[in-house]
Amino acid sequence: MNEHFLRLWPAQASDYAVSVDWLVIGFTAMMALFVVPVFVALWVFIWRYRRGRPADRDHRPQSNLPIELAWIILPFIGSLVVFLLSARLFFIARTPPEDALEVQVTARQWMWKFQHQGGQREINTLHVPARRPVKLTMISEDVIHSLFFPSLRIKQDVLPGRYSMLWFQAEHSGTYGVYCAEYCGTDHAAMLARLVVLNPADYEHWLADNGSSADLARQGETLYRQYGCASCHDSGNAPPLAGVFNRSVQLADGSQVKADEAYLRDSILLPQKQLVAGYLPIMPTYSNLLDEEAVQRLVAYLRELAEKHQ
Structure with a gap:
């Protein structure tokens, strides 16, 4: 697909990204369900009771208990559902599988350095296998950075002097953009990288072709x-x-x-x-x-x- 094509929504490279998108769409639809009628009624009343228009303005306040209860209970239930779904996604994002493939990430102005357990090292490019969980252990050598994968809908700050963790499982092979989402200096906008998701067999070939004289240990x-x-x-x-x-x-x-x-x-x-x-x-x-x-x-x-x- 043409990378210069204007996309309304970033590509979805994982099932987690699909879940996040549906959560955002559902939350937006729920907000519209409750907000749009209010604005419609507001403009109707503005038009109906505008200055100079003959209208009965001597309405006594009326109470409709079922409508008032529905207006309170339905948004509460909707927000509770959104909270539970959000909490589930948050728990998933913070709980990497035990068998996740581990990659060490070091950020510095202005590049991303990746170290695989087999000793393979990359700068501004990360090769990973499709349909396998990958855990990133990250740290910064200078200032605060933030590793952002739009196609995976995940982001995590990378801090100096402290390890942070991020994990994902990409389902679809391809090449996706990676960005720094925290302003980190003069060339912050140029701190870009690529996520290359390969089929498992192709990933094994890449590991063999880029093998180091010794693994990380x-x-x-x-x-x-x-x-x-x-x-x-x-x-x-x-x-x-x-x-x-x-x-x-x-x-x-x-x-x-x-x-x-x-x-x-x-x-x-x-x-x-x-x-x-x-x-x-x-x-x-x-x-x-x-x-x-x-x-x-x-x-x-x-x-x-x-x-x-x-």
């Missing part, structure tokens, strides 16, 4: 050894990392925290922020040595260690 393992992490974490001078991912960690202040992606990132870049109980604060910060992409590789390696430790 292997790259993380290389960094782990390069910076000598094992000298402390494997010797007892620092908390052991095998099996720590997604487990509860006891902190020195008596609280507990889940060792998820955000905790592990902070432990690498801000090691004094949350000290583990029973260990001295001897770990240096790596914020001046590792960028967000390198941290994502290390986290991928620690996640693999946990899976092997199970």
Whole structure:
């Protein structure tokens, strides 16, 4: 289809997009059902009782209980239905499937960088398979950005210093536009990307053709050894990392925290922020040595260690 053709509605690349569109259409129709009669009656009364026109203006106030109750109850029921449908879509958007394909996203002025678990890396283009859930774990290296997929009807802010999540399942192969929906600087309007949805077989071919010398976890393992992490974490001078991912960690202040992606990132870049109980604060910060992409590789390696430790 011609990309320059004026579209009233963006293309629908997922079942979720279809549900969002029907919700918007239904909500608009319900609003019109209650608003249009009010405006019609308003203009009828303006015309009928305009200045200089003979009309009986001595009407006593009348009450019609059934009409008044209907005017209250029907909008309430309609709004409740819209709320329930919206809550369902919100829950779906915030609950990725366990078997979702994971992709790491790093935003910076003014580009999108995508890292696949197999080590494939892309800039301003994201290849994904059709009919398979995809989970994006995102972070920004500078300012607030917002990853927006109009064809999927989903958008999520991408924040510096904090991971955010977005997931989708594209049903139809094709190429779709991706935008930054948060003003982020001079070239904000040029911070564009493409979502390329491939049939599963074509996606496997793309992975093979764009394979890296090592997957994301292997790259993380290389960094782990390069910076000598094992000298402390494997010797007892620092908390052991095998099996720590997604487990509860006891902190020195008596609280507990889940060792998820955000905790592990902070432990690498801000090691004094949350000290583990029973260990001295001897770990240096790596914020001046590792960028967000390198941290994502290390986290991928620690996640693999946990899976092997199970």
